[in-house]
Amino acid sequence: MPKPRGCALRGRMTDLHASLLTLDSHIDIPWPDGDDPFRESPNRRVDLPKMRAGGLGAGCFAAYVPQGRLDAVGHAEASARAFAMLDRIAAMGEPRDGILTRLCTTADAIEQAHAEGAIAIVPAIENAYALGDDLSVIARYRAKGACYVTLTHNGHNLIADSAIPRRDLGDGEIRHGGLSPLGREAVAEMNRVGMLVDVSHLSRAAMLQAAQLSATPVVATHSSVRTLCDHRRNLDDDQLDALRDTGGVIQVTAMPGFLRTRREQVPSPEVGVGDLVDHIDYVVRRIGPTHVGISSDFDGGGAIAGWSNAAETPAVTAELVRRGYGAQEIAGFWSGNFLRLMRLAEAVASA
Ligand SMILES: [Zn+2]
Numbered sequence: 001m002p003k004p005r006g007c008a009l010r011g012r013m014t015d016l017h018a019s020l021l022t023l024d025s026h027i028d029i030p031w032p033d034g035d036d037p038f039r040e041s042p043n044r045r046v047d048l049p050k051m052r053a054g055g056l057g058a059g060c061f062a063a064y065v066p067q068g069r070l071d072a073v074g075h076a077e078a079s080a081r082a083f084a085m086l087d088r089i090a091a092m093g094e095p096r097d098g099i100l101t102r103l104c105t106t107a108d109a110i111e112q113a114h115a116e117g118a119i120a121i122v123p124a125i126e127n128a129y130a131l132g133d134d135l136s137v138i139a140r141y142r143a144k145g146a147c148y149v150t151l152t153h154n155g156h157n158l159i160a161d162s163a164i165p166r167r168d169l170g171d172g173e174i175r176h177g178g179l180s181p182l183g184r185e186a187v188a189e190m191n192r193v194g195m196l197v198d199v200s201h202l203s204r205a206a207m208l209q210a211a212q213l214s215a216t217p218v219v220a221t222h223s224s225v226r227t228l229c230d231h232r233r234n235l236d237d238d239q240l241d242a243l244r245d246t247g248g249v250i251q252v253t254a255m256p257g258f259l260r261t262r263r264e265q266v267p268s269p270e271v272g273v274g275d276l277v278d279h280i281d282y283v284v285r286r287i288g289p290t291h292v293g294i295s296s297d298f299d300g301g302g303a304i305a306g307w308s309n310a311a312e313t314p315a316v317t318a319e320l321v322r323r324g325y326g327a328q329e330i331a332g333f334w335s336g337n338f339l340r341l342m343r344l345a346e347a348v349a350s351a
Pocket of ligand 1: 126222
């Protein structure tokens with residue numbers, strides 16, 4: 001007896017999701033304390049059991065450094081924190097408790113881990129405040145496995161202007177007018193060591209300058225579309241076009257306030273997977289399917305109805321299927337486009 005159509009569709013979707021390498025390009029970790037990532041935890045939106053349950057094959061975990069004062073003490077503390085967080089992230093790549101994980105620092109390694117049934121743990125740095133004014137630390141972060149550096153968080157640093165100045169730290173609207181001269185050198189050094197330049201959190205000018213300057217395409221690891229939701233953290237049409245023209249990628253993110261403005265959220269239903277995919281659709285129509293990916297910002301404020309933790313990851317694939325995307329496009333969104341950029345960065349570094 002034939003299965004009802006809905007059931008057959010669901011079966012095909014489950015097969016598709018299971019066949020994909022899914023990569024979430026921005027996840028935070030609790031710091032300094034937090035529940036063991038190898039145990040299911042009600043306090044974490046991402047832990048390894050949830051990744052396994054949701055078929056989430058790879059995650060970029062951010063060593064996130066909050067912006068502080070631009071002085072020697074602040075920079076030393078920021079760097080120490082980033083190194084300690086990278087150690088914590090690396091420990092997630094040591095398998096235990098029956099869960100196979102692997103620390104992965106290249107695109108090939110991520111694909112290899114997935115092929116062998118291991119969850120890929122990919123380290124990253126969020127906020128180049130952790131560089132201070134010492135660019136030699138970039139190579140040391142790369143040696144610890146970091147695959148990208150987000151050039152700012154909220155607040156300007158010595159490298160670049162942020163989309164969101166920190167008045168409480170004395171920020172004006174702009175500090176450098178985009179990238180600083182040191183920031184330009186930092187981008188060159190990141191290119192040299194094979195790290196991706198993450199333009200999420202940057203001011204519009206800094207983002208556009210980084211896209212033009214970087215020897216390899218930049219990535220916005222957790223941003224959404226400003227035309228659909230007018231938030232300073234989102235990318236406008238000119239910025240999307242700059243990604244297209246330079247080969248870059250935007251990883252649309254599950255932060256409710258970046259998907260629908262607060263005004264639009266009331267009294268309409270809560271922000272959900274449909275909104276996330278609306279943003280993906282917009283990027284696809286404007287700059288094409290090879291320039292968009294997916295991120296959650298879980299445990300950093302991200303979470304939407306239907307994708308509120310890593311265990312619910314198949315819901316995103318299901319919505320992409322429902323919108324008519326094919327397997328190849330969905331594979332690109334889920335990791336292919338991001339891994340292409342990693343490979344380009346690695347190739348420049350090894351050249
Ligand atoms: Zn962030």
